[in-house]
Amino acid sequence: MIPFIDLLMVTISFLLITAVWSHMARINADAQVPGPPREVEPDKIEPEKQLHVEMRTPDKFVLIWKQSGTVISTVDVPRKDNLIVKDGKKSIRYPELAQKIEAEWKSVGTHRDGTDKKFDQAILHTDNETPYVFLIGVIDAIYQAHRPYNVGGKAEQVPSFNVTFAVN
């Protein structure tokens, strides 16, 4: 019994010392920049469909599917900023946008199978005045759509899109 209590005490001490009380996390967004020059020119690959999410006006989002510069479809989504402020920390939710993006991915997205290692690409465009918290809200909404992804024979749910932040 005494060694057992000792073990519990030591475990509690270790866990208390190494405990992390702040829950920091991250949201990914790639940048499209040219890579280093290659000696051998890679084979030409058929350009894939990409979802462009534009937040340039305060009243709507525009979802545009493009393939190598050609517009395939355009959808307007009314913009409702559900701003929540708690202890000075803001969070923006766009449930309608998230639902529409998920529906668009289900109808147009190409990488849906769990064995498919590639992801559909979403590109976020915004004007220069938008506060950062709104950008995070939109990226969060894009990551709401999930798909299966096989890792070591086990299917996990991962975001359907890979997000790129456009600086233009």
Next chain:
Amino acid sequence: MTIHEPGRRLMHGIPLKFVQKRVSGGNHRSVVAGLSLTSMIDFLVVTVVFLLMTFSASGETPVNKNVRLPQAENTLDMIDAPIVAITGSAILVDGNAAGNTRAIEDSKRLQRIDELFNILKGKREVWKQLHPGKDFPGVVVLQIDQEVTAVVVKSVFQTSAFAGYPNVSFMVNSLPKTQK
């Protein structure tokens, strides 16, 4: 060795009357307090389970007190990468000054931040020297206040990408996932 009935043992073997009187309580409360082992072990087990559930292997990330991070739901665990923080108009890379955003805020135009570019490029060179033959991950974490405008975010983002860090992560406060 005979088996004794469970009970209080401490100081009961001392053959002195006054000790026996004190130990057994006498007219006062006993000096030997009983401790319920079952309750104590229950408490310890519950504490261990709680601490194990809230344990995070990614460790604590230093956050500048002046930075109010936005909150997001669909997040990933933190990783070990250079942290570019924007507090007020100052830019910090891992806590060291790396320029400011005043010129961008005044002009409201996308600009490359040379000081930030040079520091990140230097960090990239050091990483390559320390890890020869390995692919550079090119990950940088941006710790940006919720009120910073997009033009500043874009400038820092583009500068990081040009310095060899195209995989940018935005640091946020994690929100619990809502059930669908």
